[in-house]
Amino acid sequence: MLEDAGQRIEDVDAVFVTHEHSDHATGLKGLARHGHLKFFANEDTARPIQKQLSRRVNWKLFKTGQSFVFRDLKVSPFTIPHDTYDPVGYLFAWGEDDLFNPPRKLVWLTDLGYAPKFVQNKIQDVDYLVLEANHDIQMLEMDDRRPWSLKQRILGRHGHLSNKAALDLLESVENPRWRKVFLAHLSRDCNKVDIVRNTFQPLSEKQKCPIHVVDPHEAVAMEVEG
Numbered sequence: 001m002l003e004d005a006g007q008r009i010e011d012v013d014a015v016f017v018t019h020e021h022s023d024h025a026t027g028l029k030g031l032a033r034h035g036h037l038k039f040f041a042n043e044d045t046a047r048p049i050q051k052q053l054s055r056r057v058n059w060k061l062f063k064t065g066q067s068f069v070f071r072d073l074k075v076s077p078f079t080i081p082h083d084t085y086d087p088v089g090y091l092f093a094w095g096e097d098d099l100f101n102p103p104r105k106l107v108w109l110t111d112l113g114y115a116p117k118f119v120q121n122k123i124q125d126v127d128y129l130v131l132e133a134n135h136d137i138q139m140l141e142m143d144d145r146r147p148w149s150l151k152q153r154i155l156g157r158h159g160h161l162s163n164k165a166a167l168d169l170l171e172s173v174e175n176p177r178w179r180k181v182f183l184a185h186l187s188r189d190c191n192k193v194d195i196v197r198n199t200f201q202p203l204s205e206k207q208k209c210p211i212h213v214v215d216p217h218e219a220v221a222m223e224v225e226g
């Protein structure tokens, strides 16, 4: 996937881990072979992941809610409602008041059951936003592979944002400064790129902001028309 994006693992300095669920942690088994990588996480996230690994990786532990600097990034991990011990979203800020290196912000926000008010404030003035649009509620309800209890978990306050919830969140933000929004973490079984695209197309037009949908089968982002 890095190669497809024209990148090499040697050029990656660090990995920022949000929480220990397997869809976020499995990749560390392969990444652990690359000794130059640093892994940022809070302790409650790092501990269960390290137990699954055959070698010790270079953890850089932080406390949720406390900002730190890595290279030219100011990193602010913040708490989000999800069903692990200490799940986080990230705010990355870089640049300065300089024409050639202007200040920029990116928020990474996936795996949350709902968006608390402070999250709404946090994303208002970011340049780039990566937001979860996990499932189509109807497709999830119709799905016959997931037991009722799992559906309740996904739909619950510590589960995932549906397309509708993600749209509501974006629509609730006044005067957003977004240059680009990426909709990510789509369920392979309970969502479709086309559904997400159609859901967000009017918003993309209204706010004149390009919205990209990250296809979970391709791992590439496609722009919503308009």
Ligand SMILES: [Zn+2]
Pocket (backbone or CB within 6 Å): 019, 021, 082, 111
């Ligand atoms: Zn999760």
Ligand SMILES: [Zn+2]
Pocket (backbone or CB within 6 Å): 021, 023, 024, 111, 185
């Ligand atoms: Zn996840």
